[in-house]
Amino acid sequence: MQITPSERSLAIKDNVVDFMNKHIYPMNKHYNEIEASDRRNDPEALAFIEELRAKAKGLGLWNLFFPHLRDDEPGTGLSNLEFAPICEEMAKIPWASQVFNCNAPVTGNMELLAAAANEEQRQKWLRPLLEGECQSSFVATEPEVASSDATNYQTTIVRDGNDYVVNGRKWFISWSMHPKTTFMIVMGKTNPDNPSRHKQHGVIIIPLDTPGVEILQDTTVMNAYHIGGHPEILLRNVRVPAENLLGEPGDGFAIMQSRMGPGRIHYGMRCVGLAEVALGLMISRAKERVAFGKHLHEHGSVANDIGRSRIEIEQARLLTMHTAQALDEKGPKGARKEVSMLKIVGTELLQKVSERALRVHGAMGVSNQTPLASLFTLGMHLSIADGPSEVHLPGIAKAELRDHDPADFLKYYDVPAR
Template sequence: MHFEHSERVKQLQQQLTAFMDAHIYPRLQQYRDEVKAGQYPVSFMADLKTLAKSEGLWNLFLPGLQDNEPGTRLSNLEYAPLAEIMGRVPWCSEVFNCNAPDTGNMELLHLFATPEQREQWLNPLLNGEIRSAFAMTEPDVGSSDATNIQTRIARDGDDYIVSGRKWYISNSAHPHCKLFILMGKTDPDNPNPHHQQSMVLIPRDAPGVKILRNLKVMNHTNPHGHCEILFDNVRIPASNLLGEEGKGFAMAQARLGPGRIHHCMRSIGQAELALQLLIGRAQERKTNGKFLYQHGAVADWIARSRIEIEQARLLVLKAAWKIDEVGSKAAADDISLIKALIPTLHTTVVDRAMQTFGAMGTSEDLPLADMWSQGRALRYADGPDEVHIRKIARMEIKRTNEKAVDVSHFYFRPEYDEIN
């Protein structure tokens, strides 16, 4: 495992950092003001996307791009440090066409779409002309186990009829969202619960698609939406099936692997920003005649945050490297490790920064409260922490049993004759 960035990646890091300095950070206040005023998408987004594309900072996330497709062909390991830079400003990934859930949807379409589906949906997504949503989570079942989903995809002649309710469907309120990739059951009676699901492509304007509400996350409404949606007998042609019937569960797992790398590296970017804000505040504010960083508690927060961020980054880079080497399925254990670790790291470092700022840390004058909320929500996104922690425990028990490690020599206690 070699995590030293290549010269190409170093150049892209410099280029992306310069773009952020020149075009993203100066617009932070304007973005907030326009969204508060109800203007979304914001007025400058299209211009920034055009500029990013012209500078070669486009579709950085997708390794399998073909020669006729726009973007920069990077491996997961190469993309990871760039995701960290973009992660400092949650909305800016769209500028580079690297925003979730479009990234995962483009990966799905890239892997499984027919030529006709690629022409209709993938090409506009690659070009940043439309946006999309991934409809899996449901309100009535524990969707962390995707075998539980109840939405029905029933064959009716040359069509499918989709019936069900989904919620927390990210991006679904975006004005440019034109496509839902929906996961439901085509074969609910299949004895193998992992072969019951399929994925279908549903146009946003299909009859029967009803946006019920834009759900708040941590009492905040996101303009791109985390909506509850009713699919009321939505009829679509059978040609809108993505991949094969019964392969939906496996396809979802293929989608989630790289996406978790993206989420985790963006979280590390947020943690880095929080630490920088913490250090800046600690050097300008005094209590009891000392700067804050001269107090033991704050110095401890600074040191521990640096240690934890470095550990976390290396673990994510290892997972990214492994996906590149052996694929998402074989790297599933490493992906669970980072997914269980990073959201808590995110909120822990942000919480320390908030505490250093005092009451100001909870206000709208800083991004910290929003950053904390985003980190807290990530403990559910792409599977709750508990699912991944349980998987890690099973993995460790299996690995130890397979090696048949004899630990009896480490029990230092006297031997006794058997007592009858």
């Protein structure tokens, strides 16, 4: 396992840190105020982000997450291993990744289009995303069915002459209310009669302004609204040209796989960066606050929390690098187990470290005076988004069982097979 990032990666990381210090940290308070206000999806209120994006793009700090960049496309695509330490830095301000065109869910959509779009579709849908001209959303989850089992999706995509007609109801569709979002990548049933439940779905692109697309209501996440929203969307007789289908009818699962690896690995990278923020705040508070005649860090349980957090962050960072390398070498399908492990480890790390930090801050920790309450809830909702931990765990166990030969294992020990 290579755990030293490349020189190119370290140089770009320095530039990203410099950019964040100069342009992003100073705007954090402003961003949070806008997000908490009714202007959160107002293009005028968000104009400052577009200015920052133009600056970052001009410096080549753009599309860094994307290893499939062609020479004529903008930015500096890196391997996953090279991107890992940079993503960790960007994560220290949760909204910063969009300034570098490295934000979810668009990163996953770009990966998906790179894997599944034909040349014409690549020009029409991927290129504007790479250029930063628009944003997009990924549309899978449905309120009526348990969507952690993706074979449950009921939305229909039916061929009608040269078009497809889409009907269904979706929710938690992040970024759909962002003023720059122009299209959605939608999963639904194209082949309901296929005997394999994994060959019944297809993936189609729907421009947001197509008649029949209706945003019903935004949804809060742990009691807060987010920029871009996570709304519920009704698709009623939505008609789009047949050329908007990605791949073949029935290819939906295979196509979705291409967005799951890279999309999910970024969660791990981000959680490590955010856990560093939480630990930094915990230590600062423990060094300045005095209770029962001692600084907080002099109380054994607080010292233990600091030590335990450092161990867990380093463990998660190593798993991040290992997973990034596996993804580079084996692709999303081959690295599925590692990606699942990292999603669980990363999101649990963020919950644990931010909870400890929050407690060390006492009442202040649960207030809006620190980012800790937001970090704690972020860890919680990331552990549900893109597949809950409970669904990733059996997947990891399945891979273990598949790769394990009891005969091989038992021969080294004096354990009789029964």
